Amino acid sequence: MTTATAMKYSSIKRAKSRSKAIHVALIAVSCLLAVVFAFPLYWLLRGAFVSHSEILARPPVFFPKEPGIENFRLGLERIQFLRQLWNSVSIVVPYVIGTVLTTSFAGYAFAKLRFPLRGMWFVLVISSMMLPSAVTLLPQFSLYTSLGLAGKPALIIPAFFCAGGNAYFVFLLRQFFMTIPVELSEAAKIDGAGHFRIYSRIMLPLIRPAMIVVALFSFINCWNEFFYTMIYLKTEADYTLPMGLYIVNGMRIRTMSRSWPLHWSSPLPAWCFS
Numbered sequence: 001m002t003t004a005t006a007m008k009y010s011s012i013k014r015a016k017s018r019s020k021a022i023h024v025a026l027i028a029v030s031c032l033l034a035v036v037f038a039f040p041l042y043w044l045l046r047g048a049f050v051s052h053s054e055i056l057a058r059p060p061v062f063f064p065k066e067p068g069i070e071n072f073r074l075g076l077e078r079i080q081f082l083r084q085l086w087n088s089v090s091i092v093v094p095y096v097i098g099t100v101l102t103t104s105f106a107g108y109a110f111a112k113l114r115f116p117l118r119g120m121w122f123v124l125v126i127s128s129m130m131l132p133s134a135v136t137l138l139p140q141f142s143l144y145t146s147l148g149l150a151g152k153p154a155l156i157i158p159a160f161f162c163a164g165g166n167a168y169f170v171f172l173l174r175q176f177f178m179t180i181p182v183e184l185s186e187a188a189k190i191d192g193a194g195h196f197r198i199y200s201r202i203m204l205p206l207i208r209p210a211m212i213v214v215a216l217f218s219f220i221n222c223w224n225e226f227f228y229t230m231i232y233l234k235t236e237a238d239y240t241l242p243m244g245l246y247i248v249n250g251m252r253i254r255t256m257s258r259s260w261p262l263h264w265s266s267p268l269p270a271w272c273f274s
Contacts, residue, residue, distance in 0.1 A: 046062070046063075046064060048072070049064050049067040049068060049069070050064045050065075050066075050067065051066065051068075051070075079244035079245070079247055080236065080237065080239075080244065081241070081244065083237060084239050084240055084241045084243065084244040085241050087238060087239065087240050087241070088223060088240040088241045088242070091222065091240065092219060092222045092223050095218060095222040096215050096218050096219050096222065099166060099169060099214060099215070099218040100211055100214055100215050100218070103166060103169040103170050103172075103173055103214060104173050104199075104204065104207075104211060104214075105199075106125070106170045106173075106174075107169075107170050107171075107172070107173030107174040107176070107177050108173075108177055108199050108203060110122050110125075110170070110174045110177075111174045111175075111177035111178045112177060112182075112185060112195075112198075112203075113195070122174075125167050125170055125171075126167055126171060127167075128167045129167045129168060137228075137231070141231065141232075144232065150232055150234075166218070169214045169217070169218070172210060172213070172214065173207065173210055173211070173214065176207040176210040177203060177207060180202075180203060180206055180207075184202055185198050185202070188201075188202055223240075223241075223242070224242060225240075225242070226242050226243065226246070229242070229243055230243065
Protein backbone atom coordinates (compact mmCIF):
# COMPACT_ATOMS: atom_id res chain seq x y z
CA MET A 1 0.00 0.00 0.00
CA THR A 2 2.90 2.30 0.84
CA THR A 3 4.62 1.50 -2.47
CA ALA A 4 1.45 2.27 -4.46
CA THR A 5 1.02 5.57 -2.65
CA ALA A 6 4.65 6.53 -3.33
CA MET A 7 4.30 5.68 -7.04
CA LYS A 8 1.11 7.72 -7.27
CA TYR A 9 2.77 10.68 -5.55
CA SER A 10 5.78 10.39 -7.88
CA SER A 11 3.58 10.37 -11.01
CA ILE A 12 1.66 13.41 -9.78
CA LYS A 13 4.92 15.22 -9.11
CA ARG A 14 6.23 14.42 -12.61
CA ALA A 15 2.95 15.61 -14.16
CA LYS A 16 3.18 18.89 -12.24
CA SER A 17 6.80 19.34 -13.36
CA ARG A 18 5.82 18.75 -17.01
CA SER A 19 2.90 21.14 -16.69
CA LYS A 20 5.13 23.79 -15.15
CA ALA A 21 7.74 23.36 -17.91
CA ILE A 22 5.07 23.67 -20.61
CA HIS A 23 3.68 26.76 -18.89
CA VAL A 24 7.12 28.39 -18.77
CA ALA A 25 7.72 27.52 -22.44
CA LEU A 26 4.38 29.05 -23.46
CA ILE A 27 5.18 32.23 -21.55
CA ALA A 28 8.58 32.45 -23.24
CA VAL A 29 7.07 31.96 -26.71
CA SER A 30 4.35 34.53 -25.95
CA CYS A 31 6.95 37.08 -24.84
CA LEU A 32 8.98 36.45 -27.98
CA LEU A 33 5.94 36.91 -30.23
CA ALA A 34 4.99 40.08 -28.33
CA VAL A 35 8.44 41.52 -28.98
CA VAL A 36 8.26 40.58 -32.68
CA PHE A 37 4.84 42.19 -33.17
CA ALA A 38 5.61 45.25 -31.03
CA PHE A 39 8.93 46.04 -32.70
CA PRO A 40 7.42 47.76 -35.81
CA LEU A 41 5.34 49.98 -33.51
CA TYR A 42 8.41 50.84 -31.46
CA TRP A 43 10.40 51.55 -34.64
CA LEU A 44 7.74 53.96 -35.87
CA LEU A 45 7.53 55.61 -32.46
CA ARG A 46 11.31 55.93 -32.34
CA GLY A 47 11.38 57.49 -35.81
CA ALA A 48 8.95 60.19 -34.70
CA PHE A 49 11.36 61.49 -32.06
CA VAL A 50 14.73 61.31 -33.87
CA SER A 51 16.44 63.64 -36.30
CA HIS A 52 16.84 63.21 -40.04
CA SER A 53 20.44 61.99 -39.68
CA GLU A 54 19.47 59.28 -37.19
CA ILE A 55 16.66 58.09 -39.44
CA LEU A 56 19.13 57.35 -42.25
CA ALA A 57 22.01 56.21 -40.01
CA ARG A 58 23.84 53.00 -40.90
CA PRO A 59 23.97 50.88 -38.81
CA PRO A 60 20.51 51.73 -37.48
CA VAL A 61 20.17 53.64 -34.22
CA PHE A 62 17.80 51.63 -32.04
CA PHE A 63 17.70 54.14 -29.17
CA PRO A 64 17.50 57.91 -29.93
CA LYS A 65 20.58 59.79 -28.80
CA GLU A 66 18.85 63.19 -28.67
CA PRO A 67 15.05 62.64 -28.75
CA GLY A 68 12.85 65.66 -29.35
CA ILE A 69 9.38 66.78 -30.44
CA GLU A 70 10.52 68.97 -33.32
CA ASN A 71 8.88 66.63 -35.83
CA PHE A 72 5.47 67.09 -34.20
CA ARG A 73 5.92 70.87 -34.21
CA LEU A 74 6.62 70.77 -37.94
CA GLY A 75 3.55 68.61 -38.48
CA LEU A 76 1.30 71.00 -36.55
CA GLU A 77 2.68 73.92 -38.56
CA ARG A 78 2.11 72.28 -41.95
CA ILE A 79 -1.57 71.59 -41.25
CA GLN A 80 -4.11 73.55 -39.22
CA PHE A 81 -4.26 70.76 -36.65
CA LEU A 82 -6.44 72.39 -33.99
CA ARG A 83 -8.80 73.86 -36.56
CA GLN A 84 -9.18 70.54 -38.36
CA LEU A 85 -9.58 68.71 -35.06
CA TRP A 86 -12.45 71.05 -34.18
CA ASN A 87 -13.98 70.52 -37.63
CA SER A 88 -13.91 66.76 -37.10
CA VAL A 89 -15.47 67.05 -33.64
CA SER A 90 -18.17 69.46 -34.83
CA ILE A 91 -19.23 66.96 -37.51
CA VAL A 92 -18.80 63.73 -35.56
CA VAL A 93 -20.76 64.73 -32.45
CA PRO A 94 -24.03 65.64 -34.27
CA TYR A 95 -23.63 62.59 -36.49
CA VAL A 96 -23.26 60.21 -33.54
CA ILE A 97 -26.19 61.79 -31.68
CA GLY A 98 -28.35 61.67 -34.80
CA THR A 99 -27.41 58.06 -35.50
CA VAL A 100 -28.21 56.86 -31.99
CA LEU A 101 -31.53 58.71 -31.85
CA THR A 102 -32.89 57.92 -35.31
CA THR A 103 -31.81 54.28 -35.40
CA SER A 104 -33.19 53.65 -31.91
CA PHE A 105 -36.50 55.27 -32.93
CA ALA A 106 -36.68 53.09 -36.04
CA GLY A 107 -35.60 49.95 -34.18
CA TYR A 108 -38.25 50.50 -31.50
CA ALA A 109 -40.94 51.09 -34.12
CA PHE A 110 -40.11 47.92 -36.06
CA ALA A 111 -39.88 45.81 -32.89
CA LYS A 112 -42.73 47.05 -30.68
CA LEU A 113 -45.26 48.99 -32.77
CA ARG A 114 -47.94 47.52 -34.99
CA PHE A 115 -48.63 49.41 -38.22
CA PRO A 116 -49.62 48.47 -41.79
CA LEU A 117 -46.95 46.88 -43.99
CA ARG A 118 -44.43 46.83 -41.15
CA GLY A 119 -42.67 43.76 -42.55
CA MET A 120 -42.42 45.25 -46.03
CA TRP A 121 -40.95 48.50 -44.71
CA PHE A 122 -38.40 46.58 -42.67
CA VAL A 123 -37.38 44.56 -45.72
CA LEU A 124 -36.94 47.79 -47.69
CA VAL A 125 -34.75 49.23 -44.94
CA ILE A 126 -32.58 46.11 -44.85
CA SER A 127 -32.43 46.06 -48.66
CA SER A 128 -30.86 49.51 -48.63
CA MET A 129 -27.69 47.85 -47.30
CA MET A 130 -27.18 46.46 -50.81
CA LEU A 131 -27.33 49.94 -52.37
CA PRO A 132 -23.83 51.31 -53.10
CA SER A 133 -23.12 54.75 -51.68
CA ALA A 134 -21.93 55.90 -55.12
CA VAL A 135 -25.52 55.59 -56.38
CA THR A 136 -26.77 58.25 -53.96
CA LEU A 137 -23.70 60.49 -54.20
CA LEU A 138 -24.84 62.59 -57.17
CA PRO A 139 -28.41 63.19 -55.89
CA GLN A 140 -27.05 64.15 -52.47
CA PHE A 141 -24.50 66.51 -53.96
CA SER A 142 -27.16 68.14 -56.16
CA LEU A 143 -29.49 68.53 -53.18
CA TYR A 144 -26.86 70.04 -50.87
CA THR A 145 -25.63 72.35 -53.64
CA SER A 146 -29.15 73.60 -54.37
CA LEU A 147 -29.62 74.26 -50.64
CA GLY A 148 -26.34 76.15 -50.51
CA LEU A 149 -24.80 73.75 -47.98
CA ALA A 150 -21.96 72.29 -50.05
CA GLY A 151 -18.61 73.43 -48.75
CA LYS A 152 -20.06 75.00 -45.59
CA PRO A 153 -20.04 73.95 -41.94
CA ALA A 154 -23.85 73.90 -42.05
CA LEU A 155 -23.46 70.59 -43.86
CA ILE A 156 -23.59 68.96 -40.41
CA ILE A 157 -27.33 69.72 -40.27
CA PRO A 158 -28.34 67.12 -42.88
CA ALA A 159 -25.72 64.82 -41.38
CA PHE A 160 -27.65 65.01 -38.10
CA PHE A 161 -31.06 64.31 -39.58
CA CYS A 162 -29.92 61.74 -42.16
CA ALA A 163 -27.63 59.81 -39.85
CA GLY A 164 -30.25 57.13 -39.32
CA GLY A 165 -29.79 55.85 -42.84
CA ASN A 166 -27.53 53.06 -41.60
CA ALA A 167 -29.77 50.04 -41.97
CA TYR A 168 -27.43 47.77 -40.04
CA PHE A 169 -27.80 49.85 -36.88
CA VAL A 170 -31.60 49.77 -37.27
CA PHE A 171 -31.48 45.99 -37.58
CA LEU A 172 -29.14 45.66 -34.60
CA LEU A 173 -31.28 47.76 -32.27
CA ARG A 174 -34.48 46.09 -33.47
CA GLN A 175 -33.09 42.71 -32.46
CA PHE A 176 -32.24 44.05 -29.01
CA PHE A 177 -35.69 45.59 -28.61
CA MET A 178 -37.30 42.27 -29.53
CA THR A 179 -35.52 40.52 -26.64
CA ILE A 180 -37.33 42.75 -24.11
CA PRO A 181 -40.46 41.03 -22.76
CA VAL A 182 -43.69 42.54 -24.01
CA GLU A 183 -45.08 42.37 -20.46
CA LEU A 184 -42.97 45.40 -19.52
CA SER A 185 -44.65 47.52 -22.19
CA GLU A 186 -48.10 46.24 -21.26
CA ALA A 187 -47.54 47.03 -17.58
CA ALA A 188 -46.37 50.54 -18.46
CA LYS A 189 -49.45 51.08 -20.66
CA ILE A 190 -51.70 50.03 -17.79
CA ASP A 191 -50.01 52.70 -15.67
CA GLY A 192 -50.80 55.29 -18.35
CA ALA A 193 -47.43 55.54 -20.11
CA GLY A 194 -47.35 56.40 -23.79
CA HIS A 195 -45.00 55.08 -26.44
CA PHE A 196 -42.39 57.80 -25.95
CA ARG A 197 -42.36 57.32 -22.19
CA ILE A 198 -42.02 53.54 -22.62
CA TYR A 199 -39.24 54.08 -25.15
CA SER A 200 -37.28 56.57 -23.05
CA ARG A 201 -37.85 55.26 -19.50
CA ILE A 202 -38.01 51.48 -20.02
CA MET A 203 -36.52 50.44 -23.35
CA LEU A 204 -33.45 52.66 -23.65
CA PRO A 205 -31.92 51.69 -20.27
CA LEU A 206 -32.30 48.01 -21.19
CA ILE A 207 -30.51 48.33 -24.54
CA ARG A 208 -27.72 50.62 -23.33
CA PRO A 209 -24.95 48.17 -24.43
CA ALA A 210 -26.31 48.09 -28.00
CA MET A 211 -26.55 51.88 -28.10
CA ILE A 212 -22.93 52.15 -26.97
CA VAL A 213 -21.93 49.83 -29.81
CA VAL A 214 -23.89 51.95 -32.30
CA ALA A 215 -22.30 55.14 -30.97
CA LEU A 216 -18.77 53.71 -31.17
CA PHE A 217 -19.16 52.34 -34.70
CA SER A 218 -20.82 55.51 -35.99
CA PHE A 219 -18.06 57.59 -34.37
CA ILE A 220 -15.34 55.54 -36.07
CA ASN A 221 -17.12 55.59 -39.44
CA CYS A 222 -17.69 59.35 -39.38
CA TRP A 223 -14.27 60.24 -37.98
CA ASN A 224 -12.44 58.21 -40.64
CA GLU A 225 -14.72 59.40 -43.47
CA PHE A 226 -12.57 60.71 -46.30
CA PHE A 227 -14.48 60.37 -49.56
CA TYR A 228 -17.45 62.62 -48.76
CA THR A 229 -15.38 65.24 -46.95
CA MET A 230 -13.12 65.46 -49.97
CA ILE A 231 -16.14 66.14 -52.19
CA TYR A 232 -18.15 68.52 -50.02
CA LEU A 233 -15.47 70.53 -48.20
CA LYS A 234 -13.69 72.95 -50.51
CA THR A 235 -11.17 74.91 -48.43
CA GLU A 236 -8.37 73.69 -46.17
CA ALA A 237 -9.87 75.63 -43.25
CA ASP A 238 -12.95 73.37 -43.44
CA TYR A 239 -11.03 70.10 -43.79
CA THR A 240 -11.33 67.41 -41.14
CA LEU A 241 -8.31 65.88 -39.43
CA PRO A 242 -8.07 62.82 -41.74
CA MET A 243 -7.91 65.22 -44.70
CA GLY A 244 -5.13 67.19 -43.00
CA LEU A 245 -3.13 64.02 -42.35
CA TYR A 246 -3.59 63.07 -45.99
CA ILE A 247 -2.11 66.42 -46.98
CA VAL A 248 0.94 65.76 -44.80
CA ASN A 249 1.23 62.30 -46.30
CA GLY A 250 1.09 63.81 -49.79
CA MET A 251 4.07 66.01 -48.99
CA ARG A 252 6.19 62.88 -49.00
CA ILE A 253 6.42 62.96 -52.78
CA ARG A 254 7.84 66.49 -52.86
CA THR A 255 9.93 66.49 -49.70
CA MET A 256 10.90 62.85 -49.23
CA SER A 257 14.59 63.48 -48.67
CA ARG A 258 14.14 66.45 -46.31
CA SER A 259 11.28 65.45 -44.02
CA TRP A 260 11.55 61.76 -43.24
CA PRO A 261 10.97 62.31 -39.50
CA LEU A 262 7.80 64.30 -40.18
CA HIS A 263 6.33 61.44 -42.19
CA TRP A 264 7.30 58.97 -39.51
CA SER A 265 5.47 61.04 -36.89
CA SER A 266 2.33 61.75 -38.96
CA PRO A 267 0.67 58.33 -38.39
CA LEU A 268 0.78 58.77 -34.61
CA PRO A 269 -2.05 61.36 -34.44
CA ALA A 270 -4.06 59.10 -36.75
CA TRP A 271 -3.80 56.29 -34.21
CA CYS A 272 -4.78 58.63 -31.39
CA PHE A 273 -7.89 59.98 -33.17
CA SER A 274 -9.02 56.94 -35.19
